[in-house]
Amino acid sequence: MQAPESQTFVTHLECGYTGEVFPADTIQGLSSAGKPLLVRYDLEALGQAVDKNDFATRPEGMWRYREFLPVRSGRDVVSLGESDTPLIPLTRMAERLGAKSIVMKDEGRLPTGSFKARGLSMAVSMAKELGLKRLAMPTNGNAGSALAAYGTRAGMETYIFCPADTPEVNVREIALQGGKVWRVNGLINDCGKIVGAGKEAMGWFDVSTLKEPYRIEGKKTMGLELADQLGWQVPDVIFYPTGGGTGLIGMWKAFNELREIGWISGDLPRMIAVQSTGCAPIVKAYDEGRRHADLWEGAATIASGIRVPVAVGDFLILDAVRESGGFALAVHDEDIAAAHARVPSEDGMLLCPEGAATAAAYEHALELGLVSPDERAVLFNCGSGLKYPMPPADAELDHSQSIDWDTLAMA
Numbered sequence: 001m002q003a004p005e006s007q008t009f010v011t012h013l014e015c016g017y018t019g020e021v022f023p024a025d026t027i028q029g030l031s032s033a034g035k036p037l038l039v040r041y042d043l044e045a046l047g048q049a050v051d052k053n054d055f056a057t058r059p060e061g062m063w064r065y066r067e068f069l070p071v072r073s074g075r076d077v078v079s080l081g082e083s084d085t086p087l088i089p090l091t092r093m094a095e096r097l098g099a100k101s102i103v104m105k106d107e108g109r110l111p112t113g114s115f116k117a118r119g120l121s122m123a124v125s126m127a128k129e130l131g132l133k134r135l136a137m138p139t140n141g142n143a144g145s146a147l148a149a150y151g152t153r154a155g156m157e158t159y160i161f162c163p164a165d166t167p168e169v170n171v172r173e174i175a176l177q178g179g180k181v182w183r184v185n186g187l188i189n190d191c192g193k194i195v196g197a198g199k200e201a202m203g204w205f206d207v208s209t210l211k212e213p214y215r216i217e218g219k220k221t222m223g224l225e226l227a228d229q230l231g232w233q234v235p236d237v238i239f240y241p242t243g244g245g246t247g248l249i250g251m252w253k254a255f256n257e258l259r260e261i262g263w264i265s266g267d268l269p270r271m272i273a274v275q276s277t278g279c280a281p282i283v284k285a286y287d288e289g290r291r292h293a294d295l296w297e298g299a300a301t302i303a304s305g306i307r308v309p310v311a312v313g314d315f316l317i318l319d320a321v322r323e324s325g326g327f328a329l330a331v332h333d334e335d336i337a338a339a340h341a342r343v344p345s346e347d348g349m350l351l352c353p354e355g356a357a358t359a360a361a362y363e364h365a366l367e368l369g370l371v372s373p374d375e376r377a378v379l380f381n382c383g384s385g386l387k388y389p390m391p392p393a394d395a396e397l398d399h400s401q402s403i404d405w406d407t408l409a410m411a
């Protein structure tokens with residue numbers, strides 16, 4: 001845990017689109033251009049104040065990278081015991097594909113069972129620091145769960161709006177963790193409109209993806225942690241299931257900050273934005289060579305975490321993908337479902353559908369020659385597979401009858 005008076009190195013906030021500067025330590029949403037704000041640091045002072053080897057001696061988890069984070073006072077940190085997330089080699093998958101190294105970073109181990117914990121632990125801590133008491137967001141499920149949990153822990157009220165077909169488990173976990181939650185007969189952008197419309201009457205603060213500056217900083221810790229775990233090296237290529245893109249933008253920010261400080265050198269990873277063909281606005285914009293994406297009509301995919309028809313940070317995602325020499329790739333839901341079944345049966349690792357999408361995209365990209373089998377790849381499993389529907393397993397046995405062991409062995 002952060003020392004109460006620990007120093008941070010935040011200098012200001014900056015519009016990710018226009019570069020317009022906004023003061024730190026004040027409540028801010030989007031920039032005056034209606035675009036996401038990015039937190040900027042005095043990286044030179046940061047690099048002098050802390051050594052990259054210092055982190056190994058601190059308790060694990062995202063808060064060990066406090067110098068890279070915006071929270072000024074350790075007393076404002078709202079935590080539920082965030083741990084490091086492991087890097088798990090998918091050895092059999094790599095063997096089957098003739099690939100040098102495929103590693104899954106398993107974010108399902110975090111509090112509330114998804115990497116949304118990183119962003120919301122940070123956003124709620126900053127909300128506490130800035131004196132906010134009532135927070136609201138639209139969510140496909142996991143972000144709402146994390147907001148409810150961290151908000152409740154901080155003693156705040158949370159108002160959460162989900163599309164009608166949000167997985168039951170998410171709606172219930174939100175409610176159980178003290179969130180006020182509604183199902184809305186629309187998609188996440190319709191839910192977002194409710195949050196916008198209620199601002200004045202309800203006096204809540206909008207913690208929608210990228211509509212406040214701090215969730216990115218929480219997700220940035222995935223990049224810091226990954227580089228740290230690899231001995232301040234980075235992989236060649238990262239496959240990231242992209243909805244609002246917070247994690248992809250955050251990791252890219254992390255790698256650039258680390259390079260500026262001089263802790264990593266050489267090529268940064270190629271960033272691959274993975275979407276479903278049922279909702280692929282970023283892939284479409286990438287293919288068309290554009291910097292902004294159009295609203296995706298009729299969004300539908302089994303990977304609900306990446307069912308985001310419009311992303312306010314579209315240009316930040318597309319810039320990161322292009323600057324890194326990566327690409328954006330959509331996979332069919334059938335291939336997501338196949339990978340969701342294959343990876344746990346092959347390598348023993350249960351995935352959420354969005355994590356399965358990265359495995360499907362990796363295989364597809366290999367077939368298309370978009371990645372080489374020599375590139376060291378990191379895929380992201382963003383949530384616990386236990387939260388999602390699994391194919392039925394309904395074999396039964398009658399213990400009062402004699403068992404045919406040969407049949408059993410054939411199962």
Ligand SMILES: *Cc1c(COP(=O)(O)O)cnc(C)c1O
Nearest residue numbers: 142242243244245246247305354
């Ligand atoms: C939110 C979410 C995503 C998308 O993450 P972004 O960083 O917002 O693009 C992917 N998978 C799951 C399980 C999620 O909850």
